[in-house]
Amino acid sequence: MAETMFLMISADGDVSPEELDADRGAIRGLIGDLLHTGTINVMTENYAKARKSQGRNARLKQIAENLAGAPEEAEGTEGAFAMAAAVALADNKLHEAEHSFIQQLAEWFQIAPERCAKILDQLEDERPSA
Numbered sequence: 001m002a003e004t005m006f007l008m009i010s011a012d013g014d015v016s017p018e019e020l021d022a023d024r025g026a027i028r029g030l031i032g033d034l035l036h037t038g039t040i041n042v043m044t045e046n047y048a049k050a051r052k053s054q055g056r057n058a059r060l061k062q063i064a065e066n067l068a069g070a071p072e073e074a075e076g077t078e079g080a081f082a083m084a085a086a087v088a089l090a091d092n093k094l095h096e097a098e099h100s101f102i103q104q105l106a107e108w109f110q111i112a113p114e115r116c117a118k119i120l121d122q123l124e125d126e127r128p129s130a
Helices: 002-009 017-031 037-054 056-067 071-088 096-108 113-126
Strands: none
Touching (some): 002 017, 002 037, 002 056, 002 096, 017 037, 017 071, 037 056, 056 071, 056 096, 071 096, 071 113, 096 113
């Protein structure tokens, strides 16, 4: 999930401080305070290296295959999708590249369009006003 969130915040080529903060907060939300900021920063650097060497699409395809590999992982794919979309919305702007990435992510994670729309609507409703 953490790598999926990183791929989302880097989709538009510009990683804002708000997006990085949201990413770190989301990772902490997933695992509690088990990791220090420095460790999370190293994870992010590693994700950036993998994205650069393998390409975003290859990384996303691998993640989708890992998460969607078993029926009990459906919650994992929806969770990864929701977390990625949430960090994309963290800067109160959804760039075209991020929007396209969200759609691609839903397709690769095999999330039905109706379910995708419901998740995005819920995230929008929960987002603080700009």
